Every structure is written in C-alpha cells, then in structure tokens.
Amino acid sequence: MSPHHALLQKLESLQRAGVQTLPKRAAFELPAVEEVYVAPAEPAHEYQPPVRPIVPVAEPAVTSPVRSNFSPAATTVAALPGSSANSLIQVPFPADLPDDLAARENLLTDLRTKVAACRLCNELACTRKQTVFGVGTARPRVVFFGEAPGADEDRMGEPFVGAAGQLLTKIIKACTWERSDVYIMNVLKCRPPGNRNPDPAETANCRPFFERQLEILRPEYIVCVGAVPAQALLETTLSVGKLRGKFYPYRGAKVVVTYHPSYLLRNPDAKRFVWEDMQMLLREMGIELPGKN
C-alpha cells in the first residue's frame, strides 16, 4: 500500500473514531501527526508540598497588557484559594522596585552573591561545583522556571545547558525568542547529587532566593517546566497533566505549567502538549507565529 493510501486510511479511521482535528507539527520536532492525542504517563515526583486544591474561577477574566497590535484571547486565570498565611501568591510584585535595566541587574548581582555564599543545605553545598543562579535579560516578559541544575549546569554555572537545556532552547526559539530575550532559572540553585528530586527542606531553603529573583524580574509570564517548579510556585500537589492548559496567578504574573524537557527526551510524544501550551501562551501575549494564526 502506498504511504499516501495508508495515511488516507488512517485519517478515515480516526474520523470514524470521532477525531475532528489533528495537532499541528511543532517547530521543535513534534511526533508524526497521525498519532492521536494520548495522555502521557505522568513523571513520578517525590516532592510533596502542602495540599492545596486549585479551583478555576469563571470570572473575572484577566487579560495581559499587550505590547503588540495583535489582540490576545481574553483568558480566565485559575484561582488558588486558601493560600497559607505566609504565601506570597496573591501579593502583587512591589511597585516601588527600580525598573531600569541597570538597577535590576545590580539587584540580581547582589542576590547572586548571597546565593553563592549559601550553605543551608549541607549536602548540596558540599557536593556542588558552584551555584547556578539564572541567565537572561533582567527585564523579561517571560521567565522559564525549572527544577534544579544537573551535572552540565553545575559545571558551567548556567541553567539548562545540557541535553534538556538544548531542547528548552529549541522550544524558546520555536516561540520566536532567543535565550537572551527571556530569563531562565531554577527552584534550586545547587545540583542535587545524582540528579535526584529536590527534597522539601531544600526547596524551602531556596524559596526566599527564587521568590526574590522573581520579584526583581517581575515577569508577566512564568512558564513552569515540570512538576517541581509548578508545585513549588503554586503550592499545590497537582500533576503537570492536571495543571497544564490554564493560567494561574502568581503575584500579578500569569503562570503556565508544562512538561519538563527531560520528560520530553524520554517521551517525545508529549512534545505536542508542550507546543499546545506554548501556543496558548503566545496567543495570550498577542504574539503571532510567522505563517500561523
């Protein structure tokens, strides 16, 4: 049977099965289109922050400020009710922080120095080659928020430079950006030995650092790649599969949750979901992809 005939047969069988639309191929090598939408198995994560139900709210709809002439979709932001007393989630980023680039860079440099001197997590402080703070513009519209440095990042001192980092860079480029147009950072600033998941005490120790880092950056959007950053930022135990597809509020920014590039390396079929999540983000930001929309 010719490939053309086989494809036609496949499409007809999908139509009979009720499939109306097929996802588009993503610029960072999506799997073949004839594979239908199958929910991937969730990656296992040991990190268990406090239980916090997340209830999407119907209104009010919150839209982002737009810096282009393209109208974004009005998007509902899902609420996080019942924040713990010391949670910052509902507290807007302070308006009185210096806004110019140089001042932000100075604040980040001060914070980077404090991070480099931190020895709160004894095991991590003894095993790290160096701390890994963050990289990118100090005035980003979008922050990509990962889990923790791996071996390559520990050696280079920069987040997302290994195999997963190269895939993240492809995702960023597929969104029409360079790494220098966004900011890239992790929950943990030190490499957990053997690339194990951060434990809750380590996340708690690093929390003041990543919260302050985000406060200095004050992005409009935060893309949490993987369950660890999503659960740490949103203070929930929900999985990526449950969280993705909506925007969540964090201090006035909108949070998108998607799969970690390491997960995509093991499960390439899940790339289509990440591309859907990035398209949701781009639509909301009022950014048109060349040749799309």
Ligand code: URA
């Ligand atoms: N995985 C992460 O979550 N962060 C990195 O910096 C590298 C790999």
